Amino acid sequence: MVPTMSERKDLAKQFSADVARMQRCLEAAGKQVDDDDVVYAWSDYSDTVCAEWLSLCESDDALLSILSKHLPPANTRWRIPIIEAGDNSGAVIMALPPALLTQARWKAGDTLYVVMDEPSVLTVQRVE
Numbered sequence: 516m517v518p519t520m521s522e523r524k525d526l527a528k529q530f531s532a533d534v535a536r537m538q539r540c541l542e543a544a545g546k547q548v549d550d551d552d553v554v555y556a557w558s559d560y561s562d563t564v565c566a567e568w569l570s571l572c573e574s575d576d577a578l579l580s581i582l583s584k585h586l587p588p589a590n591t592r593w594r595i596p597i598i599e600a601g602d603n604s605g606a607v608i609m610a611l612p613p614a615l616l617t618q619a620r621w622k623a624g625d626t627l628y629v630v631m632d633e634p635s636v637l638t639v640q641r642v643e
Contacts, residue, residue: 556585
């Protein structure tokens with residue numbers, strides 16, 4: 516089972532040298548991937564053999580191949596800042612980038628359902 520965001524942060528700290536090596540390997544292949552996605556990918560791979568965190572392959576080519584298969588699809592997860600509305604109501608504003616709206620096929624007037632999966636992680640879906 517892929518760990519939660521807070522668990523992934525803990526894994527990134529615990530295995531910081533592994534995460535750094537995986538990022539270097541991906542960057543050498545022209546891929547920019549943040550810590551969270553690297554940890555997600557390696558955790559997903561490790562989970563295929565019922566392990567929490569496997570030791571890294573010695574070969575960068577083998578490591579790149581594994582990571583490429585287990586990285587989350589591009590732009591399926593978005594990091595969007597949430598800002599206070601500024602009217603002392605406790606309301607917040609989440610400005611959705613146009614690329615997200617296009618990809619999700621959302622438009623002005625759509626009703627969105629928002630669920631807090633864990634602190635600072637929201638899942639947003641359009642209500643059909």
